[in-house]
Amino acid sequence: MKKNISTLIRLSQKAKYSGLFLALLAASPFAKAQNTNPTITVDGKSFKDSNKNGKLDVWEDTRLSVDKRIDAIIKQMTNEEKVNLLIGTGMPGIEVLTGPIGDSKQGLVPGAAGGTDAFERFGIPATIVADGPAGLRIQPTRDNDSKTYYATAFPVGTALASTWNKDLLENVGKAMGNEVKEYGVDVLLAPALNIQRNPLNGRNFEYYSEDPLISGKTAAAIVNGIQSQGVGTSIKHFAANNEETNRLTINAHVSERAMRELYLRNFEIAVKESQPWTVMSSYNKLNGVYTSDSKDLLTEVLRNEWGFKGIVMTDWFGGFPGFESIKDGGLSDVVKQMNAGNDLLMPGILAQKKVLLEALNSGKLSQEVANLNVKRILEYVFKTPTFAQYKYSNKPNLTQNAEVTRNAAAEGMVLLKNEQNALPFSDKQKEVALFGVTSYAWITGGTGSGAVNNKHTVSLLEGLDAAGYKLDKELVDLYKPFAEKEAAAEKENRKAKGIMAAPGRLSEMKMDDALIANKAKTSEIAVITLGRNS
Template identity: 50%
Template sequence: MKKWLKILLIGLGSLLLLALMAALGGWLYLRSNFLYFEQEYPELAALSTLTVNGYTFVDRNSNGELDPYEDDRLPLETRADDLLDKMTTEEKIHLLKGSGMASGLGLTEAGDGIPGAVGTIVPTPRLGLPTLYLSDGPAGLRIQPVREGEDRTYYCTAFPIATMLASTWNTDLVHRVGEAMGNEALEYGIDVILGPGANIHRHPFCGRNFEYYAEDPLLTGKMGAAMVNGIESNGIGTSVKHFVANNQETDRHLNNAIVPERALREIYLKGFEIIVKEAQPWTIMSSYNQVNGAFASQSPYLLTDVLREDWGFEGIVMSDWFGGRDAVAQIKAGNDLLEPGTKKQWKALQRGYENGELPQAAIDNAARRILKLILQSRKMEGYAYQNNPDLEAHASIARRSAAEGMVLLRNEGALPLQQEQEIALLGVTSYDFIAGGTGSGDVNEAYTVALEAGLKAAGFAINATARQWFEDHKAAHTAEFVKPEGLQAMTQPYDPPEIDYTDTQLEKVAAEADVGILTIGRNSGEGGDRVEEDDFLLSAQEQSLLERACNAFQSADKPLIVVLNVGGVIETASWKSRPDAILLAWQGGQEGGHAAADVLSGRVNPSGKLPMTFPVQLSDHASNANFPLEGEPINFLNLLMGEAIKPKAEQVRNRDFTRYEEGIFVGYRHFDKAGLQVSYPFGYGLSYTQFAYSNLEVETGADTILVTVEVQNTGAQPGQDVVQVYVSRPESGTEHPPQELKAFAKTPELEPGATTMLKFHVPVADLRYWDEQQRKWTLQNGIYQLRVGASSRDIRLEAKVEL
């Protein structure tokens, strides 16, 4: 017995030793390749100033003279060229990659950095060029709120998710959100926000759809441009991502998106094109995936031919974190900045220059673009950030945008609520609202307002019995109510168990309260895609609860309202007729509960419209056969160790490669072409009032079609409406969608009986299609039909023009 015990102990000891050695080896690998420190670049000393001809300038290199790059009266190109001439080749190469995750995270031995920032543009102290910090931020700036040795916090505002902002169809409002987001970056010392996301909702299961705007490229582009312009009005850069065709999380680091060129140009690139032309973002982030056989960050066609030569993009392209496989190929293709930067990349660039594989011209082009960004930054002005943004004012903007982005899907007289009503809240999520998705799209906010808190603040009485059942349930499942953090939050989104109500309990609260509200929650995030069972579909428990709750309240002649606190599309067709009302509350950021209460109470009349189609069933989507449906999360350790981008011997469909066989027929384009019924169409949304459209006029110019229409509030409540202009192309031998969104506008708030005139400018160039044979944009002659509607399937007025 002793002998076997001895053998067992020796075996366990050996396994422990091997585990320690593996951990040590992994740590050394990470330190040498990713978490390395730029010790040769300490923090820049205080910079002196010079006065020249009455102008005061920062003497960046403290030489007592004004160099051309220090003179902000000179053109940006001149200043960047002057800097480039002063730099050694080694300094230029050093500029092409970040300083590793450590310095960005504030982990350097000198204690530098901004905790929570994820990357840097390295400094050049000899010339007085500062470190620039990059941080996540599609729904708000993401930095660490708590810092060692400090008794204050650095919270940021959690704004509504991008899909919800798109649901406002209000570019002015999204611009205001961007202004607030950019101001927080400015005041916290961040120089570039890594967002917004501009990928298309190709399929409902993409785990990061909540970070993206819509299934339509025009809506995506207009919302993205508004966000970029808002953020960059602060002198803060943006990084529009993920360029391009990053439409799934499954195997995103290796997946080859095989996209027909027409679909690539008309659907997946078009939103980015609109953003570039209307906002000129400081940076674009190349995606992890391959596009038609080439990694996006190593594709001269995408990064140079399309982005720069076709569109005139003037900023820099940065890689996604650890994206790409060949540093030299990335720089040569037009990917200027490698993030977060590794020692392996640094050596590869040096070696490439020395052996002639990396030309001096490629180094200079990339370095010049990065220098222009540095010169644009507020840090070059000597701006002293205060770490004190106006979070209260920004919370107000978050609340307004969340309320305006909520979509009323159904209302059989149940809403708005009456002030004297007592409300029974059912479902865990009623008391534990989801602010946003997980991963880099998450925000470290100070608080999240739940629906319960929002309704109480609005003056409603909350049924105490249902409230106590939630507390009892939470106490019985303590571990499941602990929210995961860091990488665990990406792979295991917070999902506490639902309450099992008995029929007797439901009948009890239906007798006590005046109205019931059942909240259904869903979450997803970076690193994994969604699945059908218990995610897109309601779980068996949820279906039972919904049916029994409707029976209990409606039998008592009281309404049952469903609130959807979700980040993406779920199945609704099978159950949507049962509740008296359905409010799609999305994920409204930290003020989501207040915003939902504003809409439910009627303080805000709902005006949101869907930025995507809700199908009857998942298989109705044209992309469904060409999308990974297993939802397997990414192995982040494999990514860090480089395993995720190694080619595999056996290529698996929808994982290693995905064929976009549906072409341009994405979203409503497909549903319209196939003549399929949908649960809720693209552009759909109800109001507490009604609107009538009239007096459609169309004027055709050489370059633009001017469309005007009158909109009248014919109901009894003040409200806003979103008017959409769709265009149908002439009959021809070329296949086109039955209609495509080409313009939209949101009315101001109209009092009952009030009328407004909306004007739409449709560029004739936007009516072209991509001719794959000629490889160019082509305009067909003939009759075009303009359709003005309240949704893609609620067309109110039509007119024809001949081109």
């Protein structure tokens, strides 16, 4: 059995496409083992033999508390096993940015961001985490598989907060949670609730507000909705992560009063009102200390003051002195991170495992600290659908969820000015001039972890057309092919730059004053869209 699994893993590492590994896995003895649940009967009661050793181990005895079962596992774990649990399983594709960094395991859900390792002898499965704030981000199609795995793109965070409607926000969370669970994911890496401090921040679209009360209440409603479906969340990025420039090295200088009143208050509300399964520490330093190294932040404030019960994970490569440093052997301070209470290092690379294992073997990292962090991760694992062997369908209710996202988008729209009652415009016999490349190449949301692979988007052009408005045909005929060409070129540009490529702004179509003046005469109203992605 172990030999077969190892062979498959080696094949997966060499395979060009992850779908090949999935196809091999589906036909393997490992897949059959997953689908069979041998049981052991003791004193007339049946128990799952999760590690298939033919006897009832303490951690399999559901008559005992979860606490006792987990303690029994930890007592049996080797230092190497502890390290493998404390560091994530990697993120396939990140090598484009970092260079070769060792083993990166593709989980059972292609496109997911990473996860925790499996331990067969304890019956502990690998768990899966995936982005993101606007909905689940996984690969929509898979090699050698005719099925599709599209997810719903929900409005960006700023739009959701603009609804001021906690019931609606909780429904958005329930819809997200439905897709997370039915696609086999355990934790959605969301919501993001940093303060919109700097208008140039490239991730402001993910965040809710410049106000910590709105941010905290909005996040709590989303978390409660998602977790009502039996899956987890990861509120992020904790804390004072308010710009993307030099994001792995920036040092935020903040007074304690400002931290308490502005940059921590939103997280405090979310923790106390929703108890997220996980919190993600941020990239930045705070007053000279990486947040993932800060015991004051992660233990004293988060756990001791606020009563947080879950795990803390790093952002992907959190604590590293820049992405470029990884190629040169740069590392986060794994011992400081463990001592701070940063339980899980993501996405995880072999070099971190080596240093952490040496620290644990030498006593530089105490068993007490390692065991505490391991225990919190196992407590998380025990709550997951994967541990419960939930049979996910790969068929979330996309039709119903589309209605939820449409309602949320409608409530999130804010009319800033309406001079001379220009809106609503209801005369569908008069011509509408539609300007702007993004009226045709519609932006559904941000990129990176905030992107969603949704099946279809209704552009402004399609929406107005479907609503029966009479559009200026000359403009449509000019803009449409131009927008399609620009969007295709930008897609290829980002593909060439790799997984962390920043989006470029689509060029605007040049037109002379005479054309614009002519449209002002022939059209009753003009709709102009200005946009760029982030």
